[in-house]
Amino acid sequence: MTARIIDGKLVAERLRAGLAARIATLPFRPGLRVVRVGDDPASGIYVRNKDRAAAAAGFDSATLHLPATTTEAELLAVIARLNADPAVDGILVQLPLPPQIRAEAAIDAVDPAKDVDGFHPLNAGRLASGQPGLMPCTPKGVMHLLREAGASLRGARALVLGRSQIVGRPMAQLLLGADCTVTIAHSRTRDLAAECRRAEIFVAAVGRPEMVRGDWVAEGAIVIDVGINRTAAGKLVGDVAFAEAAARAAAITPVPGGVGPMTIACLLENTLEAALARRQG
Ligand code: NDP
Numbered sequence: 513m514t515a516r517i518i519d520g521k522l523v524a525e526r527l528r529a530g531l532a533a534r535i536a537t538l539p540f541r542p543g544l545r546v547v548r549v550g551d552d553p554a555s556g557i558y559v560r561n562k563d564r565a566a567a568a569a570g571f572d573s574a575t576l577h578l579p580a581t582t583t584e585a586e587l588l589a590v591i592a593r594l595n596a597d598p599a600v601d602g603i604l605v606q607l608p609l610p611p612q613i614r615a616e617a618a619i620d621a622v623d624p625a626k627d628v629d630g631f632h633p634l635n636a637g638r639l640a641s642g643q644p645g646l647m648p649c650t651p652k653g654v655m656h657l658l659r660e661a662g663a664s665l666r667g668a669r670a671l672v673l674g675r676s677q678i679v680g681r682p683m684a685q686l687l688l689g690a691d692c693t694v695t696i697a698h699s700r701t702r703d704l705a706a707e708c709r710r711a712e713i714f715v716a717a718v719g720r721p722e723m724v725r726g727d728w729v730a731e732g733a734i735v736i737d738v739g740i741n742r743t744a745a746g747k748l749v750g751d752v753a754f755a756e757a758a759a760r761a762a763a764i765t766p767v768p769g770g771v772g773p774m775t776i777a778c779l780l781e782n783t784l785e786a787a788l789a790r791r792q793g
Pocket of ligand 1: 650673674675676677678679680697698699700704717718719720738739740741771772775
């Protein structure tokens with residue numbers, strides 16, 4: 513079998529165009545504020561891409577860039593101001609934060625109604641209890657891609673490799689919500705390759721370059737590779753050995769051009785949802 517390539521760039525473009533069309537009909541522009549502390553270079557690129565995509569889709573978007581020496585109290589004061597600002601619908605605190613600031617403190621400070629990253633414990637709890645709320649962007653993007661790939665999820669055996677708060681756990685919750693039978697694998701999982709081979713839907717989010725080999729993938733599986741890893745040679749690769757896996761899978765996402773573009777598109781989708789819930793709800 514040679515896998516169909518799931519084109520995340522195209523799906524993300526379509527999603528952003530749909531959002532732009534909806535925003536064009538609104539009497540207001542949904543407001544997104546990204547708070548960046550310090551000068552982490554990867555965050556810089558990501559934040560610029562967010563700003564560009566948000567502006568192109570018609571959002572009122574801005575980045576607040578605070579110095580690396582910002583204290584936790586200063587950051588919390590900025591977040592409190594954004595929470596109180598009626599023009600702001602979505603707040604995203606870019607991670608990682610400098611060591612003097614606890615990420616949990618920043619995440620907990622964001623108004624859950626404006627938490628477009630979906631990381632606030634209230635939104636995580638809502639997701640875990642099957643209630644509507646703002647969902648983390650990357651797993652939400654994966655669900656869009658699975659639908660795009662025509663995956664039939666009800667009753668399917670799904671495996672999520674990785675159990676982080678931002679990808680693995682919420683991913684498993686979303687798949688469970690779509691009636692998959694979900695296994696969450698991690699660094700303590702025994703017989704990892706055998707567990708993986710049972711999966712009809714396979715989502716890899718480990719952060720280990722090409723760790724998932726072709727013979728870990730079931731014939732006909734749908735493989736979603738969340739990993740973004742830079743090799744010593746400067747090349748971007750996923751968590752899945754692409755060519756090997758593509759020889760067995762029915763469909764697979766590439767890296768780059770798979771899950772990555774969906775994350776920003778879903779951030780914008782969350783911002784529009786937050787705006788509509790706050791202003792019309
Ligand atoms: P984390 O490092 O927070 O979590 C990695 C998970 O993988 C952990 O649960 C860990 O297990 C598990 N793991 C690590 N090594 C192994 C191993 N050898 N065998 C089995 N499980 C293992 O990573 P994130 O979830 O934040 O990110 C994962 C990947 O996704 C990264 O490459 C990241 O760059 C990428 N990413 C991509 C995004 C996008 O927009 N496309 C957005 C966010 C992340 P344990 O819990 O036991 O330690």
